[in-house]
Amino acid sequence: MQFNLLNTDAGSQARAGTITTNHGTIETPIFMPVGTVGTVKGVHQRELKEDINPDIILGNTYHLYLRPQIDILEKAGGLHKFMNWDRNILTDSGGYQVYSLSANRKIKEEGVKFKSHIDGSVHLFTPERVMEIQRSIGADIIMAFDECTPYPCDYNYAKRSMHMTHRWLDRCINHLDKTPVKYGYDQAFFPIVQGSTYKDLRQQSAEYIANSGAVGNAIGGLSVGEPAEEMYAMTEIVTAILPKEKPRYLMGVGTPINILENIALGIDMFDCVMPTRNGRNGTLFTQHGSINIKNKKWEADFSPLDPDGTTWVDNAYSKAYVRHLFSVNEILGRQIGTIHNLGFYMWLVREARKHIIAGDFYSWKEKMVKQMDKRL
Numbered sequence: 001m002q003f004n005l006l007n008t009d010a011g012s013q014a015r016a017g018t019i020t021t022n023h024g025t026i027e028t029p030i031f032m033p034v035g036t037v038g039t040v041k042g043v044h045q046r047e048l049k050e051d052i053n054p055d056i057i058l059g060n061t062y063h064l065y066l067r068p069q070i071d072i073l074e075k076a077g078g079l080h081k082f083m084n085w086d087r088n089i090l091t092d093s094g095g096y097q098v099y100s101l102s103a104n105r106k107i108k109e110e111g112v113k114f115k116s117h118i119d120g121s122v123h124l125f126t127p128e129r130v131m132e133i134q135r136s137i138g139a140d141i142i143m144a145f146d147e148c149t150p151y152p153c154d155y156n157y158a159k160r161s162m163h164m165t166h167r168w169l170d171r172c173i174n175h176l177d178k179t180p181v182k183y184g185y186d187q188a189f190f191p192i193v194q195g196s197t198y199k200d201l202r203q204q205s206a207e208y209i210a211n212s213g214a215v216g217n218a219i220g221g222l223s224v225g226e227p228a229e230e231m232y233a234m235t236e237i238v239t240a241i242l243p244k245e246k247p248r249y250l251m252g253v254g255t256p257i258n259i260l261e262n263i264a265l266g267i268d269m270f271d272c273v274m275p276t277r278n279g280r281n282g283t284l285f286t287q288h289g290s291i292n293i294k295n296k297k298w299e300a301d302f303s304p305l306d307p308d309g310t311t312w313v314d315n316a317y318s319k320a321y322v323r324h325l326f327s328v329n330e331i332l333g334r335q336i337g338t339i340h341n342l343g344f345y346m347w348l349v350r351e352a353r354k355h356i357i358a359g360d361f362y363s364w365k366e367k368m369v370k371q372m373d374k375r376l
């Protein structure tokens with residue numbers, strides 16, 4: 001994996017760059033649509049490419065491990081072939097889903113024992129096992145096995161959790177060295193900064209991660225219920241320490257405003273279920289604020305869904321028609337909402353990139369944050 005920074009002027013935390021892997025080039029800042037179990041829910045790969053055109057999508061190791069299971073993915077030749085996606089894929093390490101989905105999980109030094117949320121079967125994720133699983137999935141960028149420290153938590157829990165994540169990171173690195181790639185192309189490995197919302201722990205974790213010498217670095221343990229100002233404060237602490245010449249991935253973030261504020265703090269990569277999940281429930285994001293398309297006010301509004309939108313659906317369908325689809329619970333409504341929201345998120349990060357390169361990102365960001373912070 002190769003990362004090249006385009007703008008390097010000392011005065012700007014915001015960065016524009018390119019990441020190159022065997023599955024193509026990723027222009028940063030980038031938003032990664034979440035493709036949970038090998039699909040961006042409700043969107044064909046053709047629409048994904050033609051309408052939304054992401055350089056990279058995300059897959060969840062926890063979900064893919066449970067279904068379709070690793071032996072199927074190996075027989076298919078990896079997730080790219082299985083889902084017919086020839087661009088980049090990033091997989092998270094499963095730690096987050098075990099924390100957020102599995103009711104019965106036991107976190108020990110060895111790893112995390114959990115019950116499948118599907119059939120209650122018992123499984124054990126260790127750093128070593130998760131590296132093997134991600135090798136079999138075959139994503140271009142894979143993540144360390146960590147504990148996403150719950151929020152809120154007391155200082156001592158956050159400290160113990162952070163140190164365990166660091167010990168697990170060392171085990172991941174040692175095991176990766178002994179576990180060759182399975183499909184003939186390189187897989188970049190990113191460690192994950194933890195430390196909850198404690199400044200000194202975030203500094204310690206950022207130093208530890210920075211010293212691991214990985215090709216890229218991630219920031220975890222945020223977007224877990226903390227106030228936005230806390231998220232921004234922790235991001236600022238960590239980006240001041242992480243190496244500038246390597247991409248920074250802020251996991252699970254966020255709203256359109258969160259994304260612009262964190263780009264301003266030096267983040268290059270984002271993922272979040274917000275555009276897809278909200279697209280399926282009728283909350284649509286636009287440059288001028290968010291729309292609850294299920295609201296009766298749109299019942300006879302025959303204007304385009306989003307005249308400023310960049311996807312086919314934005315000017316192909318009216319607000320009234322899309323509201324109708326949601327009111328009769330038609331699948332097409334959820335598909336349109338998903339395509340629209342993902343198209344908006346991609347537009348937002350691409351516009352940010354243009355303004356970073358043009359040198360006027362901060363003034364543009366301030367205008368957009370005010371403009372988007374409305375309910376239409």
Ligand SMILES: Nc1cc(N)c2c(=O)[nH][nH]c(=O)c2c1
Pocket residue numbers: 092093094095096097146147148149192219220221222223224251252253
């Ligand atoms: N908000 C978050 C979303 C995520 N997918 C993750 C993760 O996968 N690992 N670790 C994390 O801390 C984390 C935080």
